[in-house]
Amino acid sequence: MVILRSKEIRVMEMDEIQKKLDELKAEHSKNISKSAAAGVYENPGKIKELKRTIARVLTIMNEKQQEK
Secondary structure, eight states: OOOOOHHHHHTSOHHHHHHHHHHHHHHHHHHHHHHHHHSSOSOHHHHHHHHHHHHHHHHHHHHHHHHO
């Protein structure tokens, strides 16, 4: 999954943003479960960046909903 930047998210429609959010959450949970099963974090930077991107998407979604 490519990490999304704020500019890229802001030009998307709400349904596109929701789809991306679902994909990011699925990838995050997959990485967390894989790391937990292995007992060692393979790529903690990836997990951290996914969490930040999810937060970024949720923030922009909230901003768009408040504009209406």
